[in-house]
Amino acid sequence: MYREWPFFRTVIDNVTMVLAKSDIAIASRYATLAPASTRPLWRLIRAEHARTRRQVKRLTGEERLLDHNPRLQRSIALRNPYVDPMSFLQVELLRRKRAGEPDCDRPLLLTLNGIAAGLRNTG
Numbered sequence: 038m039y040r041e042w043p044f045f046r047t048v049i050d051n052v053t054m055v056l057a058k059s060d061i062a063i064a065s066r067y068a069t070l071a072p073a074s075t076r077p078l079w080r081l082i083r084a085e086h087a088r089t090r091r092q093v094k095r096l097t098g099e100e101r102l103l104d105h106n107p108r109l110q111r112s113i114a115l116r117n118p119y120v121d122p123m124s125f126l127q128v129e130l131l132r133r134k135r136a137g138e139p140d141c142d143r144p145l146l147l148t149l150n151g152i153a154a155g156l157r158n159t160g
Contacts, residue, residue, distance in 0.1 A: 039096050050105075053093050057102040057113055058156050061086050063121060066128045070135070120155035123148045 039046050061083055068079045094102065103110035127148035134141040 049093060049096060052089070053097065053102050054106075054109065056086075056090055056093060057110065058158075059086070060117070060121070060124075063124045066125065067131075070128065070131055116155050120152055123151045123155065127152065 039049055099105060130141050130145045130148060
C-alpha cells in the first residue's frame with residue numbers, strides 16, 4: 038500500500054519526518070515539568086513513540102527513518118546539535134517561570150523561536 042498509493046505514502050512520509058525530528062530523550066525532560074500523576078501517561082507516550090517508529094520503518098522497508106530522503110536526514114542530523122541546547126534551556130526556563138522567577142518571558146520566547154526555526158516549524 039505504501040508503494041502503490043501516493044496519498045498513503047505522503048501521510049506516512051510526513052509521519053516519518055515528524056518522528057525523525059522528535060527526540061524522546063529531550064521530550065522526557067519536558068515531561069519532568071508535568072505533575073507526577075501524568076507519569077503513567079508519559080510511559081504510554083514513550084511506548085507508542087517507539088512502536089510507531091518500528092512500524093513506520095517496517096512499512097517503508099527502511100533501516101533508519103528518512104533513508105528515502107538522505108538530504109532531509111542529513112539536515113536534521115546537522116541542526117540537532119544546535120537545537121538541542123535550546124530545548125534544554127527552554128526546559129530550565131519553564132521550570133524557573135513556574136517557580137515564580139521574574140524575567141523569563143523574553144528568553145522563553147527566544148527559545149521558542151530558535152527551536153521552531155531550527156526544526157523548520159512554525160512554533
